Amino acid sequence: MKAVGMVVEYNPFHNGHLYHLQQTKKETNAECLIAVMSSHFVQRGEPALVSKWARTKMALAGGVDLVVELPYPFAVQTADMFAHGAISILDALHCQEICFGSEHGNIDHFLEAVHLLKQYEQEHNQRLKQLLESGMSYAKAYATALGQLQNEQSTLDLSKPNNILGFHYVKAIVEQQSNMTPKTIQRIVAHYHDSHLPNEETIASATSIRHHLQTDGLQSISSYVSPTTKEELQLYYTVYGTFHYWEHYFPLLKYRLLTINLEELHQIAEVEEGLEHRLKKAIQQAKSFREFLTCVKTKRYTWTRLQRVCTHILTNTTKKEMNFIRAYKKATYIRLLGMNENGQRYLRKMKKKLKLPLITKVATLQNDPIYKLEQKAAQAYVSILPEPLLTEALQMEYATPPLRKLT
Amino acid sequence: MKAVGMVVEYNPFHNGHLYHLQQTKKETNAECLIAVMSSHFVQRGEPALVSKWARTKMALAGGVDLVVELPYPFAVQTADMFAHGAISILDALHCQEICFGSEHGNIDHFLEAVHLLKQYEQEHNQRLKQLLESGMSYAKAYATALGQLQNEQSTLDLSKPNNILGFHYVKAIVEQQSNMTPKTIQRIVAHYHDSHLPNEETIASATSIRHHLQTDGLQSISSYVSPTTKEELQLYYTVYGTFHYWEHYFPLLKYRLLTINLEELHQIAEVEEGLEHRLKKAIQQAKSFREFLTCVKTKRYTWTRLQRVCTHILTNTTKKEMNFIRAYKKATYIRLLGMNENGQRYLRKMKKKLKLPLITKVATLQNDPIYKLEQKAAQAYVSILPEPLLTEALQMEYATPPLRKLT
Numbered sequence: 001m002k003a004v005g006m007v008v009e010y011n012p013f014h015n016g017h018l019y020h021l022q023q024t025k026k027e028t029n030a031e032c033l034i035a036v037m038s039s040h041f042v043q044r045g046e047p048a049l050v051s052k053w054a055r056t057k058m059a060l061a062g063g064v065d066l067v068v069e070l071p072y073p074f075a076v077q078t079a080d081m082f083a084h085g086a087i088s089i090l091d092a093l094h095c096q097e098i099c100f101g102s103e104h105g106n107i108d109h110f111l112e113a114v115h116l117l118k119q120y121e122q123e124h125n126q127r128l129k130q131l132l133e134s135g136m137s138y139a140k141a142y143a144t145a146l147g148q149l150q151n152e153q154s155t156l157d158l159s160k161p162n163n164i165l166g167f168h169y170v171k172a173i174v175e176q177q178s179n180m181t182p183k184t185i186q187r188i189v190a191h192y193h194d195s196h197l198p199n200e201e202t203i204a205s206a207t208s209i210r211h212h213l214q215t216d217g218l219q220s221i222s223s224y225v226s227p228t229t230k231e232e233l234q235l236y237y238t239v240y241g242t243f244h245y246w247e248h249y250f251p252l253l254k255y256r257l258l259t260i261n262l263e264e265l266h267q268i269a270e271v272e273e274g275l276e277h278r279l280k281k282a283i284q285q286a287k288s289f290r291e292f293l294t295c296v297k298t299k300r301y302t303w304t305r306l307q308r309v310c311t312h313i314l315t316n317t318t319k320k321e322m323n324f325i326r327a328y329k330k331a332t333y334i335r336l337l338g339m340n341e342n343g344q345r346y347l348r349k350m351k352k353k354l355k356l357p358l359i360t361k362v363a364t365l366q367n368d369p370i371y372k373l374e375q376k377a378a379q380a381y382v383s384i385l386p387e388p389l390l391t392e393a394l395q396m397e398y399a400t401p402p403l404r405k406l407t
Numbered sequence: 408m409k410a411v412g413m414v415v416e417y418n419p420f421h422n423g424h425l426y427h428l429q430q431t432k433k434e435t436n437a438e439c440l441i442a443v444m445s446s447h448f449v450q451r452g453e454p455a456l457v458s459k460w461a462r463t464k465m466a467l468a469g470g471v472d473l474v475v476e477l478p479y480p481f482a483v484q485t486a487d488m489f490a491h492g493a494i495s496i497l498d499a500l501h502c503q504e505i506c507f508g509s510e511h512g513n514i515d516h517f518l519e520a521v522h523l524l525k526q527y528e529q530e531h532n533q534r535l536k537q538l539l540e541s542g543m544s545y546a547k548a549y550a551t552a553l554g555q556l557q558n559e560q561s562t563l564d565l566s567k568p569n570n571i572l573g574f575h576y577v578k579a580i581v582e583q584q585s586n587m588t589p590k591t592i593q594r595i596v597a598h599y600h601d602s603h604l605p606n607e608e609t610i611a612s613a614t615s616i617r618h619h620l621q622t623d624g625l626q627s628i629s630s631y632v633s634p635t636t637k638e639e640l641q642l643y644y645t646v647y648g649t650f651h652y653w654e655h656y657f658p659l660l661k662y663r664l665l666t667i668n669l670e671e672l673h674q675i676a677e678v679e680e681g682l683e684h685r686l687k688k689a690i691q692q693a694k695s696f697r698e699f700l701t702c703v704k705t706k707r708y709t710w711t712r713l714q715r716v717c718t719h720i721l722t723n724t725t726k727k728e729m730n731f732i733r734a735y736k737k738a739t740y741i742r743l744l745g746m747n748e749n750g751q752r753y754l755r756k757m758k759k760k761l762k763l764p765l766i767t768k769v770a771t772l773q774n775d776p777i778y779k780l781e782q783k784a785a786q787a788y789v790s791i792l793p794e795p796l797l798t799e800a801l802q803m804e805y806a807t808p809p810l811r812k813l814t
Binding site: 251252254255256258259260261264284285286287288314315316376379380383387388390391394395 | 659661662663666692694722723786787794795797801802
């Protein structure tokens with residue numbers, strides 16, 4: 001059985017994701033589609049709109065055969081670490097290929113860029129350092145330094161978010177010496193950061209879908225998501241009375257920032273270069289998350305980077321706790337979130353060959369340094385819910401078995 | 408000018424307090440009545456019903472001439488440390504006497520008990536240790552051990568809350584070699600822990616007043632508080648939409664306990680003997696503060712002790728931060744909350760003789776180890792308010808000058 005991997009967030013699952021999934025199946029002849037999905041917080045440092053369980057159901061309904069979790073310490077990370085975590089999990093599941101959407105669309109140029117980087121790593125690092133010292137953000141400095149290595153014909157534009165991620169998937173495959181073959185599909189129509197819905201189309205970016213969901217309600221996104229996604233969003237809202245946006249967490253973040261000591265704040269992951277002083281100062285005046293971030297923002301710190309910092313403060317994730325991941329760069333387990341019968345068949349076949357333990361009950365993970373962070377994140381995620389929903393949602397982290405979809 | 412000190416919480420100021428204040432004035436011929444008052448959290452480990460500013464206004468209206476703050480690290484403490492903080496402040500203000508209400512009512516027996524303790528300290532400590540090892544709570548063990556030192560005629564019943572506090576005031580005076588003379592007035596009618604209001608009377612305990620305020624509203628406590636207290640409570644509620652009860656802080660406490668690491672929790676003040684494990688376990692299931700404490704409670708840990716533990720978790724007060732206070736046992740400054748013209752006259756006269764700096768603007772205290780904890784507590788206290796009230800209330804900690812009452 002040929003398995004093909006995808007790295008996803010499905011926040012929420014929409015028609016663009018469906019297109020990518022169907023193209024992947026067609027172009028790779030995959031017999032089992034595996035998605036490794038960010039858990040409760042996503043790479044941009046935001047809470048996912050709805051829980052990982054609801055998003056797993058959307059994925060299964062969309063045709064994914066197997067959904068596994070990208071744990072918090074890999075999910076809420078720079079593209080580099082995000083990719084390393086995801087690739088290590090797909091590799092452990094013996095995917096033969098991985099297929100990602102990109103603005104660029106030509107896999108050869110991704111491979112070339114990675115090999116160029118490997119060849120001129122020292123030179124690249126020197127340039128990167130200089131650009132960072134000039135006050136540029138890390139993402140921009142990295143893209144610029146890499147651009148200077150490439151020749152004009154094959155230049156990958158690393159200012160494009162899906163190109164960056166793709167580049168890091170390929171790089172992680174090379175660095176982990178994985179046998180997986182990378183493929184890419186050119187993304188259509190919507191760009192990642194678009195916040196306007198195209199009227200006549202059926203594909204919109206997840207960002208614009210979240211934006212319109214918040215502003216105009218569920219009806220406004222009907223054309224861009226599958227009926228199942230709409231149903232799952234509706235169900236989640238009915239049960240929990242809310243979707244999850246940063247602003248809902250702002251009271252908790254503010255409370256935490258008000259009572260944390262400077263030295264403790266400095267211990268939090270990604271709080272570097274005296275940022276703790278800016279954060280402590282700005283929180284005194286800020287009445288909303290947007291106001292807070294606007295006040296902290298500088299050229300050096302991108303919005304996304306600051307959102308990740310805030311997420312680590314919210315989840316109390318320390319540098320020390322991240323050290324393991326930074327050094328090891330690989331997952332320690334595969335947590336199964338959901339599967340259909342085809343996915344189940346694949347697992348039955350591969351069970352004994354998997355490179356990491358397959359986890360269906362997290363109770364066995366209590367001492368795992370990666371799961372410890374996932375657990376805290378899961379607990380922070382539900383902390384905005386009213387009781388008794390909060391306590392019930394809390395139990396789900398331990399009590400929910402992998403979701404099953406009958407085909 | 409003869410100054411007499413009182414140690415108060417005024418949570419809220421009621422007719423019993425008024426009686427104590429008038430008796431004190433009468434029996435001591437005080438020319439200036441000084442109250443050192445717990446700030447935003449009180450000795451039992453609870454948030455005060457309303458802010459220190461509102462309670463200062465009640466005190467001034469009731470006839471106190473000068474209100475100064477008992478900072479958080481002394482206020483939310485065992486009777487011993489609570490007393491040491493309060494006595495050090497009243498002593499620094501050159502009070503000639505202090506006068507406290509007690510169930511016992513005879514100051515000689517307080518003095519005797521303290522001198523007995525000093526004489527047989529080693530014996531007392533041994534008994535205390537034995538009783539603690541048998542699983543008794545600290546408060547009960549202390550009272551029992553001390554009871555065994557006393558002769559029958561003069562036995563002070565240290566199971567009574569105001570006797571305990573009084574005993575520790577006298578002990579602190581002796582230990583700090585203060586020149587203040589202690590006096591006591593027998594408390595009338597209401598006992599500290601009463602939760603039923605006496606129908607025909609005008610004096611009820613603060614506990615019962617808070618209870619009835621919460622259950623039956625402001626009207627139900629009219630007979631037991633002065634018009635000004637009622638007015639201030641009404642005003643506070645109108646502005647902030649709430650009084651402050653532990654249950655309101657439970658979502659913040661739960662969030663904090665869910666995301667704190669065991670090792671961090673162990674660093675929090677008063678979290679001893681593996682209590683961190685009980686707390687982390689119980690929070691998973693508890694849907695309210697009451698449910699939580701009921702689940703954590705043992706014979707060893709009194710409700711009050713556990714409430715203090717929870718307050719320290721809420722305010723992120725660590726053992727390390729408390730070390731200074733435990734060793735030094737005295738205040739480092741006098742923070743003026745309010746005064747009438749008489750109080751102002753007293754201060755003008757004594758200004759140059761005060762034993763500690765008199766603070767009217769807290770900006771000068773930023774590096775003070777005691778104020779640092781008061782500041783965190785003040786910030787945690789307002790964290791349950793909605794924006795923009797939260798940010799406005801936050802500014803009050805820095806921007807509010809001492810309140811003045813014209814006579």
